[in-house]
Amino acid sequence: MLGLLVQRGLVIYVCFFKGADKELLPKMVNTLLNVKLSETENGKHVSVLDLPGNILIIPQATLGGRVKGRSMQYHSNSGKEEGLELYSQFVTLCKKELAANSKCAEAGVVVEHGTYGNRQVLKLDTNGPYTHLIEF
Numbered sequence: 501m502l503g504l505l506v507q508r509g510l511v512i513y514v515c516f517f518k519g520a521d522k523e524l525l526p527k528m529v530n531t532l533l534n535v536k537l538s539e540t541e542n543g544k545h546v547s548v549l550d551l552p553g554n555i556l557i558i559p560q561a562t563l564g565g566r567v568k569g570r571s572m573q574y575h576s577n578s579g580k581e582e583g584l585e586l587y588s589q590f591v592t593l594c595k596k597e598l599a600a601n602s603k604c605a606e607a608g609v610v611v612e613h614g615t616y617g618n619r620q621v622l623k624l625d626t627n628g629p630y631t632h633l634i635e636f
Contacts, residue, residue, distance in 0.1 A: 509553030509609065510537065511624070512594075515563035516578040516586045520636075525586065528636050529593045537632065552604040555594055557613040558622065559587050580617060587616045 512532055536545040538553060548555060564577035577583065595611045598604045614620045 507554050508538075508551065509555055510548040511556045511558065513558045513560040513563060514587065514590060515560050516583045517564055517576050518578050520578055520582075520586055522586060522589055524636055525590050525593055528590065529597055531634065531636075533594065533597055535632075535634070537630065549597070549601050549604060552601070552607045552609050554609050555598065555611045557591055557594060557611065558620070559583075559614055559616045584616045 510532070533549050533555075534547045536547050536550075538546050538548055538551045540546055540551070561574060561577055561583070562572070565572040565574050566576065567573075578586065591611065591613045598609055598611055
């Protein structure tokens with residue numbers, strides 16, 4: 501088991517639906533990294549870039565599930581190959597944005613990510629939960 505330690509920052513669960521394409525990725529990254537979700541010590545809300553904070557990206561195909569009878573079905577998710585390609589590009593764009601941000605570069609923040617298509621264990625210590633659903 502590989503253990504990653506990500507300090508204060510943002511956890512992004514991502515699922516790609518059928519019809520998703522790479523042209524949407526820059527908008528996703530821009531929105532997610534610039535939305536003011538993190539709270540500073542004085543109570544002001546800032547983006548993960550302004551915090552600056554680390555990012556953990558988790559591929560989560562189950563977000564695309566729909567209940568049918570007593571079972572879950574995932575027919576609206578993109579195919580495995582398309583999803584893997586989109587996920588890889590999404591992670592790369594997030595890394596590039598953090599590297600280009602001087603505050604993040606100085607603070608040594610990191611982008612960690614799970615492996616697409618594998619089941620993974622996640623353990624969080626948080627002062628939340630502060631979960632937000634953002635659809636594109």
